[in-house]
Amino acid sequence: LRQPQKATTHIESYMGFYSLFLASLHFPDSHLDNMANIKFEEVLPLLCNPSTGEFKEEALPHRIQNIAGLAGILAAKYRAHGNIADIELAAKLADAVIATQSADGAYRNNKTHYTCVIYNAKSIMEVMEEEKKLIITDPIWAERYNRHAQSIEKAIDELQRNLDNIETEGMVTFEDGMISCSYTQLALFALYRS
Secondary structure (H helix, E strand, O other), X not given: OOOOOOOOOOHHHOOHHHHHHHHHHHOOOHHHHHHHHHHHHHHHHHHEOOOOOOEOHHHOOOXXXXXXXXXXXXXXXXXXXXXXXXXXXXXXXXXHHHOOEOOOOOEEEOOEEOOOOOOHHHHHHHHHHHHHHHXXXXXXXXXXXXXXXXXXXXXXXXXXXXXXXXXXXXXXXXXHHHHHHHHHHHHHHHXXXX
């Protein structure tokens, strides 16, 4: 909260909401939680339409890591506060990301491989974790969970097939961030499967 999050074209300027909502979950403080929620409600409509999940043009919807990251943030917010609207919006955003999946399983920004740009698959897995808990209360969550799970399985299979031979944004080189994002997502998927 001392470093206010901002709505910009890059998730790095609002990624701190992850920390805010994880802190809310593990160290609840009604005053700080309320401040975090107020700030989030100020930023959210600048990024997307909270009803439809449609990302605003000025928030660069082609940067799918923005959309996926916001879905992960909303999953953390839901986990901390239990507002069903948060996980419903997260599911819509996850759908927007899986719509970018190519036949080989990669999430793409146009033709560029983006599964490993700021953990797109990880963010969807975080949404799935919350969806799975809701399956017993409403069958629509089973449909959402299964759709996201099928997409994630294809994305993870593609990462496993290609290992460090992934061409992503920036220079097409052996880029350490891309590799760490790939292997972190492979490991998280393995934990979900165990």
